Amino acid sequence: MQLQTMAAEKLSPAAPPADAAIAIDDVTLRFVTPDGHMMTAIRDFTMTVARGEFACVVGPTGCGKSTTLNLVTGLLRPTTGNVRVMGNPVTDISRDIGFVFQADALFPWRSVIDNVAAGPLFRGTPKKEAYDKARDWIGRVGLSRFEKHYPHQLSGGMRKRAALAQTFINQPKILLMDEPFSALDMQTRTAMQDELLGLWSGLKSSVVFVTHDLEEAVALADKVYVLTAGPGTVKSVYRIDLPRPRVMADIRYDPKFIEIAKVIWSDLREEVQLGQSRGLQTGH
Amino acid sequence: MTAISPTDQAAARATSIVAAEAQARARLRKRHALVIGLRLAILVVFLGLWELCADYNIIDPFFFSSPSGIWEQIWSWITEGTSQGPLWLQIYVTLEETFLGFVIGAVGGIVAGIILGRNKLLADVFSIYIKIANSVPRVVLGSVFIIALGLGMASKVALAVVMVFFVVFANAFQGVREADRAMIANAQILGASPMQITTSVIIPSAMSWILASLHVSFGFALVGAVVGEFLGAKQGMGLLISTAQGAFNANGVFAAMIILAVMALVVEFIITRFENYVVKWRPAPFNEQGA
Numbered sequence: 001m002q003l004q005t006m007a008a009e010k011l012s013p014a015a016p017p018a019d020a021a022i023a024i025d026d027v028t029l030r031f032v033t034p035d036g037h038m039m040t041a042i043r044d045f046t047m048t049v050a051r052g053e054f055a056c057v058v059g060p061t062g063c064g065k066s067t068t069l070n071l072v073t074g075l076l077r078p079t080t081g082n083v084r085v086m087g088n089p090v091t092d093i094s095r096d097i098g099f100v101f102q103a104d105a106l107f108p109w110r111s112v113i114d115n116v117a118a119g120p121l122f123r124g125t126p127k128k129e130a131y132d133k134a135r136d137w138i139g140r141v142g143l144s145r146f147e148k149h150y151p152h153q154l155s156g157g158m159r160k161r162a163a164l165a166q167t168f169i170n171q172p173k174i175l176l177m178d179e180p181f182s183a184l185d186m187q188t189r190t191a192m193q194d195e196l197l198g199l200w201s202g203l204k205s206s207v208v209f210v211t212h213d214l215e216e217a218v219a220l221a222d223k224v225y226v227l228t229a230g231p232g233t234v235k236s237v238y239r240i241d242l243p244r245p246r247v248m249a250d251i252r253y254d255p256k257f258i259e260i261a262k263v264i265w266s267d268l269r270e271e272v273q274l275g276q277s278r279g280l281q282t283g284h
Numbered sequence: 285m286t287a288i289s290p291t292d293q294a295a296a297r298a299t300s301i302v303a304a305e306a307q308a309r310a311r312l313r314k315r316h317a318l319v320i321g322l323r324l325a326i327l328v329v330f331l332g333l334w335e336l337c338a339d340y341n342i343i344d345p346f347f348f349s350s351p352s353g354i355w356e357q358i359w360s361w362i363t364e365g366t367s368q369g370p371l372w373l374q375i376y377v378t379l380e381e382t383f384l385g386f387v388i389g390a391v392g393g394i395v396a397g398i399i400l401g402r403n404k405l406l407a408d409v410f411s412i413y414i415k416i417a418n419s420v421p422r423v424v425l426g427s428v429f430i431i432a433l434g435l436g437m438a439s440k441v442a443l444a445v446v447m448v449f450f451v452v453f454a455n456a457f458q459g460v461r462e463a464d465r466a467m468i469a470n471a472q473i474l475g476a477s478p479m480q481i482t483t484s485v486i487i488p489s490a491m492s493w494i495l496a497s498l499h500v501s502f503g504f505a506l507v508g509a510v511v512g513e514f515l516g517a518k519q520g521m522g523l524l525i526s527t528a529q530g531a532f533n534a535n536g537v538f539a540a541m542i543i544l545a546v547m548a549l550v551v552e553f554i555i556t557r558f559e560n561y562v563v564k565w566r567p568a569p570f571n572e573q574g575a
Contacts, residue, residue, distance in 0.1 A: 073473060093473055105470035109488040109565040118484070122475040152567040170474065 011223075011237040019087065021174060021206035022049040022072055027081030029067060040231040041067045045081070047225060047234065051173075052204045056217035058268060059227030060275025065210040067232070069176045072208065073097055085174060095123070098172030098205070100163055102179040106151045112162050113138060113147040119170040137165040141195065157188035161195065168199050175205040179212065193220060193248040201245065214268060218242075218261050219251050226268050229275035236267055349534040357539040366524055371543075378509050378521040379547060381437055385444020386505035393449045393501075394494055397456025401490070402482065407457075418450045423511055430516045440517065444508030448501040455497035459490025492566070495559045502551055506544065 017023075024047040030040050042064040049055045057065050070076040071083050074090045083090045085097070106115050113134050120130035138144055141161040151159055160181065167175070177196075181189045197220065200207060211217050217224050224238045240260060242251065251257050331351045337343045338350030345353060361371040368374065400407045426443045433439040463486050471485045513522025521540055528536025 075469065075472075095475065097473060099470065099473045101466045101470060103464075103466045105464075105466045107467060107471075107485065107488070109491070109563070111565075118471070118476075119474040122471070122477070122480055122484075150565045152565070166474070 009239040020048045021051045023084040027078040030079045042232045049206045054207045055223045056209045056221035057225045058217045060229045060272045063227045063230045064232035096173040098167040100177045100180040116165045137169045141165045175207045177209045190248045229271045349538045353535040354538045357535040377519045381440040381509040382505045384441045389445040389448025390452045393452030394456045397453045401457045401460025440509045440512030443512040444505040447504040447508035451501040452497045455493045459493030463489040
C-alpha cells in the first residue's frame with residue numbers, strides 16, 4: 001500500500017480494546033438547545049487512545065472536537081454508547097485527568113506559584129509539599145524568575161507555560177488539550193509544542209489534543225483523527241510514523257512530514273469547505 | 285548582508301537618553317503641579333465669589349449662608365459644642381449607625397448574592413421578590429423602623445442596612461454569575477470540591493464587583509443613618525441638621541453637610557486603600573498606566 005511508505009497509514013476504525021487508556025465506543029451525543037430544538041453534537045463516534053499514545057483530533061470548526069474532550073472528563077454524558085477511561089466507565093471527574101484550555105484559565109488573582117500549587121492544594125497535599133512541588137514544576141517550564149508574578153504581568157507564552165505546569169503538576173495519566181496554543185503567535189507556538197513534547201515524554205500520559213491546525217496535529221501526534229463537518233463523526237484515522245524525539249522548528253520542512261500533511265489535508269479539505277458553507281448558511 | 289557595529293556613538297547615545305529621561309520626568313512633575321494648582325484655584329474662586337456675593341447681598345446669606353458663616357458655625361460647634369452635646373459625639377453616633385448598617389447590609393448582601401448566584405433554582409424563585417422589594421422606596425421604610433424600633437440607634441441601623449443590602453446583593457449576584465466558565469472547569473478538573481470552587485474561584489472573581497458596590501453603598505448607609513435621624517432621634521448629625529432647619533439656621537445646615545461630606549471622603553479613602561490591597565493582582569487601568 002502506497003500510503004504506508006509515506007508514513008501515514010490509514011487505519012480502519014475498530015471497536016476499542018479493553019486495555020485502552022481512553023475508549024469512546026460508538027457514542028452519539030444529543031442535547032436540547034435553550035430554544036427547545038434537538039441538536040446532535042457528535043454521532044456514532046469511536047475513538048481509542050492507547051496508554052502513552054499522543055492522539056490529535058482535527059476537523060472543521062463546529063464539528064464537535066471539544067465535545068469529545070468533555071465526554072472524557074465526564075462534564076458531558078453520551079446519549080448512547082459508552083466512554084471508558086483506564087478501563088472504567090466515566091462517572092465523575094477522574095483524578096487521572098489533566099486539561100489545558102484554549103482560553104486563559106489561570107486564576108488571575110493568584111501569583112504563578114499559587115496557580116501551579118492549586119492542584120495539589122485542592123487535592124489535600126500539605127502546603128509545604130505542594131509549594132515545593134510547584135517550585136519544581138515552575139523550574140521545568142522555565143518560569144523560576146516569575147514565581148511571584150501575577151498572570152497579567154506575563155506574556156501569552158509565559159501564561160501558557162504556567163498553565164502547562166499547573167496541569168502537569170498533578171501528573172495526569174490522561175491529558176486533554178483543547179486548542180491550547182491557537183492564540184499564540186507562530187514562534188511562541190513552536191516553542192510551546194517542543195515544551196509540551198518534552199514534558200509529555202517525561203510523563204508518558206495518554207494525550208488527546210484537539211486542534212484546527214493540521215500541521216500542528218501531524219507534528220505532534222502518533223495518531224490523527226479527522227472528523228467530518230458537524231454533527232461530527234470520525235472520517236478517517238491516520239498513524240503518523242515520524243521518528244521521535246521531534247523538533248518542531250525543523251519538522252515542518254521534513255519532506256516526509258509534508259507528504260503526510262498533504263495526504264491528510266486532501267481528506268480534510270472537503271469537510272472544511274462543507275463546514276464553511278454550512279456556517280455561512282446558518283450564521284454560526 | 286552587513287552587520288552594523290553598535291559600538292559607534294554608543295556613549296553619546298547613552299548621555300542623550302539620560303537627558304531625555306530627565307526632561308520627561310520634569311514634564312510629568314510640571315503637569316502634576318498644574319493640575320493641583322488649577323484645583324486650588326477653582327476652590328479659591330468658588331469660595332471667594334460665594335463670600336463676595338453674600339457680603340454684597342447679591343445672594344441672601346440668611347438662606348444661602350456664606351463660607352465665613354459656615355466656618356464660624358463649625359468653629360463654635362467644635363469649641364462650645366452643639367445644642368444637643370459635643371460635636372464629636374454627634375459624629376460618633378452617626379458614624380456608628382452608618383458602620384453597623386454598612387457592615388450588616390454588606391455581609392448580608394454578599395452572602396445572599398453568592399448563595400443565589402450559585403443556585404439557579406433559588407435565583408429563579410427569589411428574583412421576582414427581590415425585584416419587588418428593590419422597587420419599594422426604601423427611605424419610606426424609615427418611618428416603619430422608627431415606629432417599630434423606637435428613637436434609638438436600632439431604627440437608623442435598620443434603615444442603613446436596607447439601603448446597603450440591595451446594592452451589594454445585586455453586585456455580588458452579578459459577579460458570581462459572571463465568573464469565568466473555563467476557570468471554574470479548570471478548578472474542577474484540578475480537583476477542587478464545590479466548596480473550594482466557591483471560596484477560591486467564585487468569591488475572588490466576584491470581588492471586583494463587590495468592592496465596586498461597597499464604594500457606592502457606604503454613601504447609601506450614611507444617607508440611611510442621617511435620614512433616620514431626620515425622622516426622629518435623640519442624637520446625631522441628622523438631628524443637628526433638622527434642628528438647624530427648624531431654627532432657620534442656614535449656616536448650621538451647610539456646616540453639618542460639610543462635616544458629613546468630610547466623613548464620607550475619609551471612609552471612601554479607607555475603602556479605596558482596602559480595595560487596592562485586596563485586588564493587587566489586577567492590572568492598572570489603561571489611563572493610569574505610565575502615570
